Amino acid sequence: xxxxxxxxxxxxxxxxxxxxxxxxxxxxxxxxxxxxxxxxxxxxxxxxxxxxxxxxxxxxxxxxxxxxxxxxxxxxxxxxxxxxxxxxxxxxxxxxxxxxxxxxxxxxxxxxxxxxxxxxxxxxxxxxxxxxxxxxxxxxxxxxxxxxxxxxxxxxxxxxxxxxxxxxxxxxxxxxxxxxxxxxxxxxxxxxxxxxxxxxxxxxxxxxxxxxxxxxxxxxxxxxxxxxxxxxxxxxxxxxxxxxxxxxxxxxxxxxxxxxxxxx
Amino acid sequence: xxxxxxxxxxxxxxxxxxxxxxxxxxxxxxxxxxxxxxxxxxxxxxxxxxxxxxxxxxxxxxxxxxxxxxxxxxxxxxxxxxxxxxxxxxxxxxxxxxxxxxxxxxxxxxxxxxxxxxxxxxxxxxxxxxxxxxxxxxxxxxxxxxxxxxxxxxxxxxxxxxxxxxxxxxxxxxxxxxxxxxxxxxxxxxxxxxxxxxxxxxxxxxxxxxxxxxxxxxxxxxxxxxxxxxxxxxxxxxxxxxxxxxxxxxxxxxxxxxxxxxxx
Numbered sequence: 221x222x223x224x225x226x227x228x229x230x231x232x233x234x235x236x237x238x239x240x241x242x243x244x245x246x247x248x249x250x251x252x253x254x255x256x257x258x259x260x261x262x263x264x265x266x267x268x269x270x271x272x273x274x275x276x277x278x279x280x281x282x283x284x285x286x287x288x289x290x291x292x293x294x295x296x297x298x299x300x301x302x303x304x305x306x307x308x309x310x311x312x313x314x315x316x317x318x319x320x321x322x323x324x325x326x327x328x329x330x331x332x333x334x335x336x337x338x339x340x341x342x343x344x345x346x347x348x349x350x351x352x353x354x355x356x357x358x359x360x361x362x363x364x365x366x367x368x369x370x371x372x373x374x375x376x377x378x379x380x381x382x383x384x385x386x387x388x389x390x391x392x393x394x395x396x397x398x399x400x401x402x403x404x405x406x407x408x409x410x411x412x413x414x415x416x417x418x419x420x421x422x423x424x425x426x427x428x429x430x431x432x433x434x435x436x437x438x439x440x441x442x443x444x445x446x447x448x449x450x451x452x453x454x455x456x457x458x459x460x461x462x463x464x465x466x467x468x469x470x471x472x473x474x475x476x477x478x479x480x481x482x483x484x
Numbered sequence: 485x486x487x488x489x490x491x492x493x494x495x496x497x498x499x500x501x502x503x504x505x506x507x508x509x510x511x512x513x514x515x516x517x518x519x520x521x522x523x524x525x526x527x528x529x530x531x532x533x534x535x536x537x538x539x540x541x542x543x544x545x546x547x548x549x550x551x552x553x554x555x556x557x558x559x560x561x562x563x564x565x566x567x568x569x570x571x572x573x574x575x576x577x578x579x580x581x582x583x584x585x586x587x588x589x590x591x592x593x594x595x596x597x598x599x600x601x602x603x604x605x606x607x608x609x610x611x612x613x614x615x616x617x618x619x620x621x622x623x624x625x626x627x628x629x630x631x632x633x634x635x636x637x638x639x640x641x642x643x644x645x646x647x648x649x650x651x652x653x654x655x656x657x658x659x660x661x662x663x664x665x666x667x668x669x670x671x672x673x674x675x676x677x678x679x680x681x682x683x684x685x686x687x688x689x690x691x692x693x694x695x696x697x698x699x700x701x702x703x704x705x706x707x708x709x710x711x712x713x714x715x716x717x718x719x720x721x722x723x724x725x726x727x728x729x730x731x732x733x734x735x736x737x738x739x740x741x742x743x744x745x746x747x748x
Contacts, residue, residue, distance in 0.1 A: 240611075242514070248609060251518060252511030322624035323615050328726065329628055335730055345512060345616035347504075351587050352609035360586035362636075364593055369650040371635035372626075386633040387674075388650035410651075462592065466599055 231259040236303050236313040236334055238327050240320040240346015241265075243356070245425040246272035248347045256344060260314040262306055264299065266325070268318030268451055270426065277314065296326060300333035307339045318451075319349040324374050324394055348372075350392045353424030354455045357431045358466035361390045367459040375399040375454075378406050385410040390457035397422075397452040401440040407456055412436055417460035422452040433460060495523040500567050500577045500598055502591050504584040504610015505529075507620070509689040510536035512611045520608060524578040526570055528563065530589070532582030532715055534690065541578065560590060564597035571603045582715075583613040588638050588658055612636075614656045617688030617717045621695045622730035624723055625654045631723040639663040639718075642670050649674040654721035661686075661716040665704040671720055676700055681724035686716040697724060 231237070237256045242248035249257075257263065257273070260280040267286025274282060283302075285294040294302075299315075306313045321327030321343060334341045350372040354361055361370040371388035375396035378385065385391065385406035396403050397420065408414060414437035422430040434442040436456050442448070495501070501520045506512035513521075521527065521540040529538060531550025538546060547566075549558040558566075563579075570577045585591030585607060598605045614636040618625050625634040635652035639660035642649065649655065649670035660667050661684065672678060678701035686694040698706040700720050706712070 243609075245516075247516030247519070248514050250506070250512050250514055250611060252509075254515060255511070320611075320615055320619075322619045322626065323634070324626050326628060328624035328626065328723075331624070331730055332726070343619050345507075345611050345619050347514060347584075347609050347611055348615055351584055351612055355584075355586045355607050355609050360592035360595070362586065362588050362592065364590060368641040369635055369637040370587070371633055371650050371652045373633040373652075377632040384651075386635050386650060386652035387648075388635045388637075388652070459592075462596070466595055 231256060231312050232340070233261075233310045233312050234307050234340065236307050236315060236330075236339060236341040237344055238315045238321045238331060238341060239317070239344040240348075241269045241273050241316050241318055242347040243319060243349040243352045243425045244268070244270050244423070245356070246270060248352060248425065249273055249276070250344065250346060252344050253346065256314055256342075257316070259312055261312045263314045263316055264303065264306075265316040266318055269316050273316075277316075280314070296329060300330055303330060303334060304337045304339050307334075317346070319394075320346045323348045323350060323372065349424065349453060350394060353421050353453045354392065354419070356425045356429070357419065357421045357455075358463040359419060359455055359460055360462055360466075361392060361455070361457075361459060363459050363462060366462070367457055370457075375403055378402040387411060388457075390455065390459050393454040393456070395450065395452075396420075396454040397443050397448050397450055400443045400454070403454060404436060404439045407436060412456060416456055417458060418454065418456045419460050419463065420446070420448050420452055420454055422448050424453055431463075433463065495520060495576050496604070497525075497574045497576050498571050498604065500571050500579060500594075500603055500605040501608055502579045502585045502595060502605060503581070503608040504612075505533045505537050505580050505582055506611035507583060507613040507616045507689045508532070508534050508687065509620070510534060512616060512689065513537055513540070514608065514610060516608050517610065520578055520606075521580070523576055525576045527578045527580055528567065528570075529580040530582055533580050537580075541580075544578070560593060564594055567594060567598060568601045568603050571598075581610070583658075584610045587612045587614060587636065613688065613717060614658060617685050618656065618683070618719045620689045620693070621683065621685045621719075622727040623683060623719055624726055624730075625656060625719070625721075627723050627726060630726070631721055634721075639667055642666040651675060652721075654719065654723050657718040657720070659714065660684075660718040661707050661712050661714055664707045664718070667718060668700060668703045671700060676720060680720055681722060682718065682720045683724045683727065684710070684712050684716055684718055686712050688717055695727075697727065 367389035371386035635650035
């Protein structure tokens with residue numbers, strides 16, 4: 221049980237730090253993420269990263285390479301080339317992504333590009349939106365006797381031909397609202413029942429979060445009727461019902477809350 | 485894009501904070517988690533939580549309610565009753581769990597018990613071991629063109645009758661080594677090929693981490709031959725192959741590392 225901690229590694233020039241910023245709430249950044257941002261000289265960030273987190277990079281040049289919807293502002297190739305060039309120029313480079321860098325979001329491609337170019341890098345995992353955004357909305361993705369497995373996919377993957385949707389008790393779909401009809405169809409094909417409880421969570425963990433629940437087969441209509449837009453996460457499975465027991469207490473007593481706040 | 489942060493919520497006596505400690509590396513605790521631990525008067529923690537993280541609870545009474553293997557040291561009912569009693573006695577209570585409190589680990593049951601008892605609580609999500617432990621071993625759970633979905637289950641769930649194993653490009657199994665043979669059988673039944681790459685990661689993100697790779701059908705034999713024990717995580721899927729491109733660089737240049745260190 222007792223163990224010596226690893227030494228805190230000093231930041232090195234010429235290195236790229238692939239950092240997960242978490243789901244949006246600035247309290248959900250990791251300690252190592254905060255340390256790396258404070259020492260960075262340049263930060264390449266996505267549009268999902270919130271301002272309180274960017275402000276931690278007090279000494280860095282900020283480069284917004286955010287992708288809005290399907291239209292990349294900066295191509296993936298250009299991002300990968302820029303990271304390599306900045307590191308070779310001696311910068312202390314942070315690549316800052318919403319959620320976790322290796323859970324969708326193309327962090328894997330960037331890590332491989334850095335490895336292939338011989339540029340040293342460090343992965344700093346983040347709190348994944350796939351789990352924390354439902355949690356903040358009062359929906360645990362697993363629950364004994366209700367959900368003993370959880371799968372995560374994106375709405376983009378259903379736009380093309382199969383792979384089929386994953387099969388699990390709870391399915392979380394990142395970037396799902398634009399393709400809500402295709403997501404519903406794939407989940408029904410993979411065996412989920414039309415009446416399975418579902419939720420759409422827009423801007424989860426942020427002050428303007430919205431949560432709408434419905435049945436799986438109603439998802440596309442609800443997205444349109446409620447005007448739900450990206451960034452949103454879909455959650456499908458019996459665990460969605462737990463929100464009634466957990467999150468209704470928010471209104472009743474302000475007693476359930478997810479981590480929030482600016483921490484200095 | 486611009487948004488005002490939520491105010492940092494002061495900690496309240498009589499409240500339970502369900503906090504995810506992350507996978508082990510103390511740098512992967514969240515800022516809110518660190519803030520909550522610093523203010524806690526009592527901390528109920530699992531055996532997986534590492535000492536550098538516990539030391540952040542400088543003013544708290546520490547209660548070890550860890551479960552080792554299948555034998556609970558403290559029953560789940562007793563833990564839930566204690567959390568309610570401590571809160572009612574006016575303590576500032578932290579329930580500290582490895583990984584994320586709502587990704588297995590029975591945090592959901594504790595939240596429901598608190599809600600039903602009318603005790604105010606806050607969920608502080610953590611970095612899930614399911615994603616961060618593979619990342620630290622050079623295995624991204626998703627990768628464009630290789631893995632467009634990931635599922636998480638536990639080794640305990642295969643011990644009983646079905647539910648069947650989840651289906652996804654990458655499957656992560658928490659608490660899997662004790663039931664490695666059953667896990668392998670379920671994953672083969674659910675359609676994975678015997679030659680699918682697999683990895684066993686023992687004490688991931690910690691200084692004494694061990695990583696062993698093999699084929700899915702060899703998993704139980706490898707666990708025995710290598711003497712791999714809990715806490716360990718199994719990862720199965722083509723994405724495991726990426727470790728060769730990402731993590732072999734560790735030895736070559738000490739250039740790939742996961743977040744680590746004590747951060748004060």
